[in-house]
Amino acid sequence: xxxxxxxxxxxxxxxxxxxxxxxxxxxxxxxxxxxxxxxxxxxxxxxxxxxxxxxxxxxxxxxxxxxxxxxxxxxxxxxxxxxxxxxxxxxxxxxxxxxxxxxxxxxxxxxxxxxxxxxxxxxxxxxxxxxxxxxxxxxxxxxxxxxxxxxxxxx
Amino acid sequence: xxxxxxxxxxxxxxxxxxxxxxxxxxxxxxxxxxxxxxxxxxxxxxxxxxxxxxxxxxxxxxxxxxxxxxxxxxxxxxxxxxxxxxxxxxxxxxxxxxxxxxxxxxxxxxxxxxxxxxxxxxxxxxxxxxxxxxxxxxxxxxxxxxxxxxxxxxx
DNA sequence: ATGATATTGATAATCGTTATCAAAATATTG
DNA sequence: CAATATTTTGATAACGATTATCAATATCAT
Numbered sequence: 001x002x003x004x005x006x007x008x009x010x011x012x013x014x015x016x017x018x019x020x021x022x023x024x025x026x027x028x029x030x031x032x033x034x035x036x037x038x039x040x041x042x043x044x045x046x047x048x049x050x051x052x053x054x055x056x057x058x059x060x061x062x063x064x065x066x067x068x069x070x071x072x073x074x075x076x077x078x079x080x081x082x083x084x085x086x087x088x089x090x091x092x093x094x095x096x097x098x099x100x101x102x103x104x105x106x107x108x109x110x111x112x113x114x115x116x117x118x119x120x121x122x123x124x125x126x127x128x129x130x131x132x133x134x135x136x137x138x139x140x141x142x143x144x145x146x147x148x149x150x151x152x153x154x155x
Numbered sequence: 156x157x158x159x160x161x162x163x164x165x166x167x168x169x170x171x172x173x174x175x176x177x178x179x180x181x182x183x184x185x186x187x188x189x190x191x192x193x194x195x196x197x198x199x200x201x202x203x204x205x206x207x208x209x210x211x212x213x214x215x216x217x218x219x220x221x222x223x224x225x226x227x228x229x230x231x232x233x234x235x236x237x238x239x240x241x242x243x244x245x246x247x248x249x250x251x252x253x254x255x256x257x258x259x260x261x262x263x264x265x266x267x268x269x270x271x272x273x274x275x276x277x278x279x280x281x282x283x284x285x286x287x288x289x290x291x292x293x294x295x296x297x298x299x300x301x302x303x304x305x306x307x308x309x310x
Numbered sequence: 311a312t313g314a315t316a317t318t319g320a321t322a323a324t325c326g327t328t329a330t331c332a333a334a335a336t337a338t339t340g
Numbered sequence: 341c342a343a344t345a346t347t348t349t350g351a352t353a354a355c356g357a358t359t360a361t362c363a364a365t366a367t368c369a370t
Contacts, residue, residue: 019336021348040326055350060327062348068257073298076231080358081326098288102223107288111281112274119267119274126266127297133253133262135299142282143228144290174367176317195357210319215358217317235327236357 012069023047023054024062028071028086037075037083070136079104087137096140102149116140167224178202178209179217183226183241192230192238225291234259242292251295257304271295 009028013020030046031038038046044059063084066072072084077099094116098107124135164183168175185201186193193201199214218239221227227239232254249271253262279290 019347021335023349053350055352057328057351058349064327070256070299073256074233076233078229078231078237082233098282098286098290100288101225101228101291107286109282109286111285112278115274115277119270122270123267124297127253127264130266131253131262131264132302133255133297133299134301134305135253135297136256137299138295138297140293140295142279142288142290142293144225144288144292146289147287150289174316176366178318208319210321212320212359213318219358 009071012071016069018065018069023052023058024066026050026052026054027059027062027066031072031084031086035086037085039081039083041081043084073137073139075139077104077106096142098142098144098146100146100149101143102145105146105149107146164226167226171224173220173224178207178213179221181205181207181209182214182217182221186227186239186241190241192240194236194238196236198239228292228294230294232259232261251297253297253299253301255301255304256298257300260301260304262301 007028010020013024018024026047027043030043030050034046040056040060040063043063044054044056047054047059063072063082067074067084071087073087075083075085075097077083077097078101094113095108095110098109099105120138124138127133128135162183165175168179173179181202182198185198185205189201195211195215195218198218199209199211202209202214218227218237222229222239226242228242230238230240230252232238232252233256249268250263250265253264254260275293279293282288283290
C-alpha cells in the first residue's frame with residue numbers, strides 16, 4: 001500500500017488499509033466542492049457529470065466505506081434515504097438541522113456554535129471515556145413544524 | 156369530534172382533528188410501557204401480543220401520524236429502518252445516542268442533562284424565532300467507533 | 311337513520327440499499 | 341518483469357422497509 005498523501009483525508013486510507021481509487025478520490029472531491037449533504041443518487045449523478053464511469057453499487061459501497069472511516073457522516077432527515085456530508089475538521093464548520101416532521105423541509109443552521117462547542121466538548125470527553133467510544137462526529141437535530149405546515153395542518 | 160381527554164396526549168388528537176382509535180390508543184400505551192425505541196415491526200408484534208388485530212400498514216400510518224403530531228419522534232441509527240420513541244414532556248427524560256458507524260451498536264446516554272438543557276433551551280429560542288419553526292423535540296447523535304470495532308477494523 | 315368523512319386491512323407496488331459474482335485493477339512476491 | 345494474490349468494480353438480481361391503492365368498516369354530524 002503506497003498511497004500518495006497530499007490531502008489530510010488521504011492518510012486515513014493508509015490507516016484503514018484501503019486504496020485510493022479514482023472513484024473514491026472523485027467522491028471526496030465532490031464533497032469538498034459541494035458544501036452540502038448529498039444522497040447516494042446525487043453523488044452518482046455528480047460523478048457522471050464529471051465523466052466518471054461508475055456503477056451505482058460502487059457509489060453506495062464507497063459512501064459506506066467513507067462513513068466508516070469517519071471522512072463522511074450520514075445525516076438522516078426521515079425522507080427515506082441517507083444523506084452524506086463531509087466531516088470537516090478544519091475549519092470546523094459545524095452546522096446542524098431543523099427538520100419539519102410534516103413536509104420534510106430541512107433548514108441548516110449554525111447558531112451558537114461557540115456555546116455548542118464548549119458544551120459538546122465536555123460531553124464528548126465524558127462519553128468517550130465512560131463508554132470507551134471513539135467519537136468522530138456528532139449531529140443535533142431539531143424536529144418540529146415549519147411555518148407553512150403549522151398554519152395549514154390538514155389530513 | 157369528542158375524544159375523552161384523560162391523558163395529556165389525548166388533547167393533541169382534538170387539536171389535529173384526529174380520532175383516538177383503539178389502534179392508536181394501544182400504540183401510545185405501548186410506548187408508555189416500553190421505555191425504549193421501537194421499530195414499526197416491533198410495535199406491530201407488541202400489538203398482536205396484546206390481542207389487537209391490526210394490519211402492518213395501519214401501524215406505519217399511525218406511527219407516521221403520531222410523529223407528525225409530535226407525540227412520537229423518529230430516531231434513526233442508520234440501520235435501514237426507523238425507530239420511534241415517546242416524546243416525554245414530563246418528566247423530561249432526555250437521553251440521546253452514541254452510534255457505532257461500523258457495527259451499528261447504539262448506546263443510550265443521559266450524561267450532562269442539566270447542562271444540555273441550559274444550552275439547548277437557549278438555542279431553541281433562537282432557532283424558533285429566527286426560522287419561525289415550532290420545535291417539538293431534538294436529538295443529539297454522536298457517531299464513532301465502539302471499542303470492539305476499533306480494536307479489529309478489517310474489511 | 312342518513313349521508314359524509316375518517317380509518318383500516320390486504321396486498322401490490324415502490325424504491326433505496328445490499329448481495330452476488332465474474333471481470334478488471336492494483337498490489338505483492340519471486 | 342512475470343506470476344500470483346488481493347482489492348475493487350460493474351451489472352443486475354434480490355431484499356426489505358415503507359407507501360399506495362381501494363374497497364370495506366367504523367365513526368361523526370345533521
